[in-house]
Amino acid sequence: MIALLALLAYFALMLLLGWQAERGREQSAREYYLAGSGLASVALFFALFGTNCSPFVLLGVPGMSYHEGLAIFSLNAPIIALGVPLLLWWMGQPARRLSLELGALSPAELYSRKLGSRAVGWVLFGSFTLFTLPYMVTGIAGCGLALESVFPEVLSREVGAALSLGVALAYTLMGGMRATAWTNIVQGALFLGVILLVGVLLFIALGGPAAAFERLLAERPELSFLDRDAPRTEWKSFLSTSINITLTVACFPHMLVRLMAARDDRSLRASMRLYPLALALLWLPAVLIGVFGALLRPGLEGKASDGVFPWMVGELLGPQWAVLGTLAVLAAAMSTLDAQLLTLGSMLERDVRGVRRKGGERLFLLGVAVLTFALYLAFEASEVSIFGLSNFAFSGYVMLFPTLVLGLHWNGLTARGAVLSMLGGIGTLALASLGWFPTLGFQPVVPGLTMAFALAWVGSLGGTGRLPRPSAQATNRRRPQNGSTSQPRGSEVG
Amino acid sequence: MRRLRLLLPLIALLVLHFDFWRESRPQLVLGWLPEELAWRLCWMALALVLLWYWTHSPETEREA
Numbered sequence: 001m002i003a004l005l006a007l008l009a010y011f012a013l014m015l016l017l018g019w020q021a022e023r024g025r026e027q028s029a030r031e032y033y034l035a036g037s038g039l040a041s042v043a044l045f046f047a048l049f050g051t052n053c054s055p056f057v058l059l060g061v062p063g064m065s066y067h068e069g070l071a072i073f074s075l076n077a078p079i080i081a082l083g084v085p086l087l088l089w090w091m092g093q094p095a096r097r098l099s100l101e102l103g104a105l106s107p108a109e110l111y112s113r114k115l116g117s118r119a120v121g122w123v124l125f126g127s128f129t130l131f132t133l134p135y136m137v138t139g140i141a142g143c144g145l146a147l148e149s150v151f152p153e154v155l156s157r158e159v160g161a162a163l164s165l166g167v168a169l170a171y172t173l174m175g176g177m178r179a180t181a182w183t184n185i186v187q188g189a190l191f192l193g194v195i196l197l198v199g200v201l202l203f204i205a206l207g208g209p210a211a212a213f214e215r216l217l218a219e220r221p222e223l224s225f226l227d228r229d230a231p232r233t234e235w236k237s238f239l240s241t242s243i244n245i246t247l248t249v250a251c252f253p254h255m256l257v258r259l260m261a262a263r264d265d266r267s268l269r270a271s272m273r274l275y276p277l278a279l280a281l282l283w284l285p286a287v288l289i290g291v292f293g294a295l296l297r298p299g300l301e302g303k304a305s306d307g308v309f310p311w312m313v314g315e316l317l318g319p320q321w322a323v324l325g326t327l328a329v330l331a332a333a334m335s336t337l338d339a340q341l342l343t344l345g346s347m348l349e350r351d352v353r354g355v356r357r358k359g360g361e362r363l364f365l366l367g368v369a370v371l372t373f374a375l376y377l378a379f380e381a382s383e384v385s386i387f388g389l390s391n392f393a394f395s396g397y398v399m400l401f402p403t404l405v406l407g408l409h410w411n412g413l414t415a416r417g418a419v420l421s422m423l424g425g426i427g428t429l430a431l432a433s434l435g436w437f438p439t440l441g442f443q444p445v446v447p448g449l450t451m452a453f454a455l456a457w458v459g460s461l462g463g464t465g466r467l468p469r470p471s472a473q474a475t476n477r478r479r480p481q482n483g484s485t486s487q488p489r490g491s492e493v494g
Numbered sequence: 495m496r497r498l499r500l501l502l503p504l505i506a507l508l509v510l511h512f513d514f515w516r517e518s519r520p521q522l523v524l525g526w527l528p529e530e531l532a533w534r535l536c537w538m539a540l541a542l543v544l545l546w547y548w549t550h551s552p553e554t555e556r557e558a
Contacts (some may be wrong), residue, residue, distance in 0.1 A: 070530050078534050079511055082541035086504075089549055210526035217528075221520035225530045228518070235514055242511070269549045276542050280535075 003150055003323035010190075010327050011167050014183050014334070018171025021179035032176035033105045033346045034261040037096070043181040045271035047258045048088065049278055050184035050335030052249055055142035056390065057286055058191060058329050063306035065290025069223025071233065072290070076245060077283040081276035083246030087405075089272045091250055092259035094408040096268065099260040106346040107256040111407050117415030123422050124400070125351045128253040129344060131396040134389045136340045136372045137379050139333040140165045141386055144376075146329040149310060150322065161376055168334045169369045172341050173362050177261055180338040187331035192282055194313070194328035199285025201316040202292055216295065223291050240443035244398055247449070251397040251404055254339035257346070303385075344368045395433075395445045399425030402449070402456040417459030425452025503544050510537055 030036055039047060065072040095110065104110035108128065112121025140161040147160030155163070171179045206212035216224050226233055232241070249255060262268045286309075293300075293308035296315070300308065313325030345365035379389070402421045406413040429448030431437035439447055516533070523532040 070528060074530055074534050078537050078541060081538050082507065082545065085545055086548060208526075210522075213522055213526055213528055217520050217522065224520045224528045225518040228514070235512065238512060272549055273542075273546060276538060276545060280538055 002320050003326075006323045006327060007147075007150075010330065011163075013186065014167055014171050015174075017182045017186065018174040018179040021171075021175025021182050029105055029350075031178075033342065034099070034257070035177040035181055037100060037261055038263050039177075039181055039258070039261045039267065040263050041267045041270035043185060044258065044262050044267050045274050045278075046185040046188040047181045047261075047339070048255060048271055049275065050188040050332075051252070051254050051258060051339040052084070052336075053188070053191065053282060053332050054139060054336045055146070055329050055333045057282060058195065058309055058325075058332050059142065059306045060387070061283065061286040062290035062293060062309045062312075063303070065223075065287040066294045066300060066305035066308050068230075068232070069220070069225075069291050069294075070287060071226045071230070073283060073287040074226045075232065075238065075241060077279065077287075079242045079246055080249075080283075081279045083242075084249045084279075085272040085275040087246065087250040088255065088259060088275075089268065091256070091405060091408055092262060092268045092272075093265055095256060095259050096262045096265070098408070104260075106343065106350045107253045107260070107404075108347050108351040110256075110260065111403065111418070112351065114407055115413065115415040115418055117419075120403075120415050120418050121351045123419050124403070125347045127396070127400055127422055127426065128347060131393040132253060132340055132344055133372060133375055135393040136337060136344075137376045138386045138389050138393075139337045139340070140372065140376050141379065143330055143333045146310075146326045146333075149307075150326045158377070158380065162373060164330060164334060165337065165369055165373055165376075168337045169341060169365065172338045173365055177257075177342060180335075180342060181261075183338065184335045187335040190331040191328040191335075192278065194324050195282060195285045195289070195309075198309075198313055198316055198325075199288055202285075202289065202312065205316060206292065212292065216291065219295055220291075223294060236441045237443065240446050243449065244394060244443065244445045247401045248394040248397045251400045253347070254336070254343040256404070257343045258339065341365055341368055341372075395429055395443075395448070396426060398445050399429055399448050399452050402452045406456055412460050413456060414460045417456045420459035421452045421456035424455040425449065428452070500548055503547075507537070507541055507544060510540075 028036075035043075061072060061076075095107075098104065098114060099110055102110065102113040104113050108121045108124040111124055112118055143164035144157040144159075144161030147155045147163065148157045151160075171183055175182070203209055203212055206215065213224070231237060259268065262271075289309055289312050290305070293305070293312055297308065297311060310322065310325040310329075313328075314322035317324060342365065345368050348368060349364040400422055402425070403413070403418040407418060425448050428437055428451040429444050432439050432444035432447045437444075437447060513533075518530050518533075521529050523529050
């Protein structure tokens with residue numbers, strides 16, 4: 001009963017925040033898609049943090065740490081904690097500024113206008129869609145699994161997935177970016193709070209950190225250090241993983257659009273400085289839950305270890321509060337899902353359909369949600385794993401990195417170079433994944449990225465491929481209606 | 495020169511991250527913290543300092 005009430009309260013709170021976000025707001029596309037470019041420090045931080053953290057951190061990280069120990073923290077957390085905020089800071093400043101100057105509301109629209117080519121927008125839109133839809137499917141699949149585990153006789157996996165998607169869609173439809181920023185504050189605080197609580201209770205249950213780690217060294221010493229002979233830590237694999245996990249986040253369109261919604265550089269800077277601290281607070285307990293889960297509940301094989309976090313919540317908080325683990329997973333999934341829905345909806349409206357009528361944006365969001373659920377049903381009927389689908393999406397995003405970063409920092413990049421880079425990178429990744437392109441022992445993402453950079457440069461050589469770039473004023477004169485370039489109204493979010 | 499001041503610590507941190515010369519062992523630092531975890535947490539503290547410096551630098555802060 002407590003579980004059902006907690007779930008209903010969570011959903012009701014999300015819908016209430018969505019409704020509140022809509023009330024009394026200006027009805028413009030910039031307000032809807034970018035919160036009027038007014039996200040201040042706290043809202044921006046939680047929007048970025050919540051969007052970046054998916055159920056992978058709550059389920060996948062403890063699951064991997066269960067088998068591989070503290071090495072999972074060593075391989076991932078430090079490089080994410082430095083690389084992601086550095087890249088977001090480096091890309092966020094020009095992206096935010098250009099979004100205002102060019103009146104662009106979606107990432108594809110930003111680069112299309114910057115490079116003066118609709119082809120760039122189309123290729124970016126296609127690539128973002130290709131990699132974001134599978135990522136969204138993994139999110140709602142996680143929600144379905146989490147709800148089914150708590151309410152096995154009431155909710156099937158498909159109904160649980162539909163319910164989560166429906167609630168995320170409803171509040172996003174109502175309040176757009178502002179609604180997702182507000183809900184992300186609650187969701188981020190919820191999943192961070194739950195995992196910290198479980199981490200603290202874990203040490204209390206084991207008699208304190210000293211006793212806990214002494215027991216670890218006595219019973220499972222192999223989980224307490226980085227084994228240099230393991231395949232995962234071989235230098236080519238280590239380097240490939242580091243490149244993949246760092247660059248992919250900077251290429252998420254749903255992260256880029258958050259950066260474009262920042263109120264000013266000061267908000268962006270404050271968010272970036274908080275990011276490593278929050279990441280350490282999230283990853284450390286996630287890894288420790290997995291490591292000590294291996295002591296407290298040994299014998300889980302393969303993917304069964306993904307259930308170690310919900311099991312630990314039930315053990316440490318008691319069965320009546322086990323729903324908190326489910327709510328944390330839902331919060332992590334929905335905080336990513338809402339941003340993805342909004343971003344794909346904005347690109348569909350702005351870059352493909354070109355419709356700029358009032359209220360049109362909501363129709364496109366609905367279309368994206370329906371398409372996502374249809375793909376989810378196909379996924380459930382297939383043999384594809386969540387990990388496999390995520391891996392496909394993450395590697396694919398990295399192929400867009402040269403275009404996204406050079407488009408902001410190198411004036412020599414042409415539309416031809418950008419299109420060649422994206423298509424060539426994705427093609428090379430596909431060939432390398434199939435074994436038809438030499439990888440020299442690296443993961444396919446490395447040759448793909450190298451090719452993407454090389455083609456961006458080669459394609460931008462000479463003058464024939466260069467398209468005239470319209471000045472900001474000229475662009476604004478041409479497209480003034482919904483991509484309003486007016487300055488933020490000063491209304492602070494958060 | 496200013497850009498070099500930003501890049502050199504970044505390169506140093508990356509080298510420290512890919513610490514292939516370091517032999518990690520199952521032992522506790524200060525009697526309670528695994529050596530591997532202590533090393534990575536120290537690295538993250540250094541990274542945080544670099545991040546504050548980087549985001550504060552006039553080179554990367556065009557407007558505030």
